[in-house]
Amino acid sequence: MEIKFCKRCLYSSDHPLGVIINDEGICSGCKIHEEKDFLDWNKRFEKLEKIVKPYRSKKGENYDCIVPVTGANDSYFIVHIVKNKLGLNPLLVSYNKYFNTPLGIKNLANLRIQFNCDILYQNVNPISVKRITRKTLRKYGNIYWPILAGHTVFPVQTAVKFKIPLIIWGAHQGLEQVGMFSHTHEVEMTRRYRKDHDLFNKEANEIISVEDDLKEKDIWQYYYPNDKDLRLNNVRGIYLGNYIRWDPKAQHEEMIEKFGYLTSSFTRTFDCYDYVDCYNYMNLHDILKLYKHGYSKVTDHASREIRFGRITREEGLNLVRKFEKAEPQYLNFFQEWLGIESKALIFLMDQFRNLKYWKKIEPRKWIFNGWSKLNSEKNSYNEKSNSFSFINNNNFKYKEKKDGYITIGKGWP
Numbered sequence: 449m450e451i452k453f454c455k456r457c458l459y460s461s462d463h464p465l466g467v468i469i470n471d472e473g474i475c476s477g478c479k480i481h482e483e484k485d486f487l488d489w490n491k492r493f494e495k496l497e498k499i500v501k502p503y504r505s506k507k508g509e510n511y512d513c514i515v516p517v518t519g520a521n522d523s524y525f526i527v528h529i530v531k532n533k534l535g536l537n538p539l540l541v542s543y544n545k546y547f548n549t550p551l552g553i554k555n556l557a558n559l560r561i562q563f564n565c566d567i568l569y570q571n572v573n574p575i576s577v578k579r580i581t582r583k584t585l586r587k588y589g590n591i592y593w594p595i596l597a598g599h600t601v602f603p604v605q606t607a608v609k610f611k612i613p614l615i616i617w618g619a620h621q622g623l624e625q626v627g628m629f630s631h632t633h634e635v636e637m638t639r640r641y642r643k644d645h646d647l648f649n650k651e652a653n654e655i656i657s658v659e660d661d662l663k664e665k666d667i668w669q670y671y672y673p674n675d676k677d678l679r680l681n682n683v684r685g686i687y688l689g690n691y692i693r694w695d696p697k698a699q700h701e702e703m704i705e706k707f708g709y710l711t712s713s714f715t716r717t718f719d720c721y722d723y724v725d726c727y728n729y730m731n732l733h734d735i736l737k738l739y740k741h742g743y744s745k746v747t748d749h750a751s752r753e754i755r756f757g758r759i760t761r762e763e764g765l766n767l768v769r770k771f772e773k774a775e776p777q778y779l780n781f782f783q784e785w786l787g788i789e790s791k792a793l794i795f796l797m798d799q800f801r802n803l804k805y806w807k808k809i810e811p812r813k814w815i816f817n818g819w820s821k822l823n824s825e826k827n828s829y830n831e832k833s834n835s836f837s838f839i840n841n842n843n844f845k846y847k848e849k850k851d852g853y854i855t856i857g858k859g860w861p
């Protein structure tokens with residue numbers, strides 16, 4: 449099948465979440481993005497207020513809702529809306545991803561202090577996490593399965609255990625990126641979406657196979673609660689992006705200004721705000737995305753900025769071509785953590801190069817023919833957007849001298 453590109457953004461018909469390109473050549477993500485400019489967002493926010501109202505604990509003897517948080521990615525904004533705008537008392541829950549940067553630990557500690565919220569941390573034992581990571585890396589070329597699984601299941605388990613039925617998430621990725629739903633569908637959290645998209649169609653029990661050392665005892669923490677428990681407790685998860693005009697760049701900048709959110713530059717994208725809590729997301733995980741899918745996170749970031757009209761399509765493509773080539777950093781941290789040799793890691797990674805987008809010309813030498821190459825537009829260097837920049841107010845390492853992951857962060861005063 450011939451690959452088609454959206455005329456407005458940089459997505460192609462081969463997007464793993466599924467993109468539909470219409471007769472005018474515009475993709476479903478861009479079409480749904482148009483809603484941001486014509487929906488009545490005041491009305492939509494009023495609707496959100498109505499939805500959450502019955503969940504307010506009458507006597508203040510339980511939390512009103514659960515908010516999943518990390519040391520990055522919209523967490524400040526979500527808690528700001530929940531606590532300061534909706535006036536709810538949330539229980540924050542955070543799954544320890546183990547690839548923590550000092551900056552992420554600092555951001556999470558500061559979040560707890562700024563918003564004066566209780567927080568629950570889940571630390572799954574590192575031996576099991578390493579076993580799962582080794583397995584998903586070998587079998588699917590993915591090091592992020594335990595993190596995505598943990599981040600999406602721990603809040604739901606907590607909702608059942610503590611009888612707090614409402615979970616509040618930020619934006620819905622399928623809606624934001626590829627326009628899988630309209631904002632007005634008010635889609636909610638489902639087991640199905642988590643499995644199909646967050647977990648690339650592999651539930652916890654499905655990654656165990658008879659021949660390996662991964663066992664039930666390593667994986668049970670990632671099991672989604674059963675339907676009966678969810679029903680009995682009326683658990684539901686809503687997305688703020690359906691009720692608020694979601695703009696991650698503007699929102700992060702507000703959080704930097706108001707609450708001291710810390711940011712960092714990256715070598716593989718121009719966005720300084722997402723994923724600052726993780727050594728791997730924008731490095732090892734991102735290069736694997738480029739190997740498997742022919743594009744990487746910078747294409748997501750550029751497409752988002754094009755849709756908001758802050759850069760042109762041409763400028764976006766230039767940014768992609770510039771950043772996607774960068775070498776991933778901190779692979780040595782990962783090798784040390786997992787106990788894998790550099791050569792073995794590179795060999796494993798190469799197994800996942802998609803031959804649709806990569807051509808082997810000699811041993812360990814590949815030619816890239818991914819989205820940004822197939823996209824027919826030529827590079828042009830004359831255009832510049834005056835107002836387009838991201839605030840870089842810190843860096844990954846923060847003030848910590850230690851090199852490597854902060855497996856358990858102590859927080860900062």
Ligand SMILES: [Zn+2]
Pocket residue numbers: 454455456457458459474475476477478479
């Ligand atoms: Zn598009």
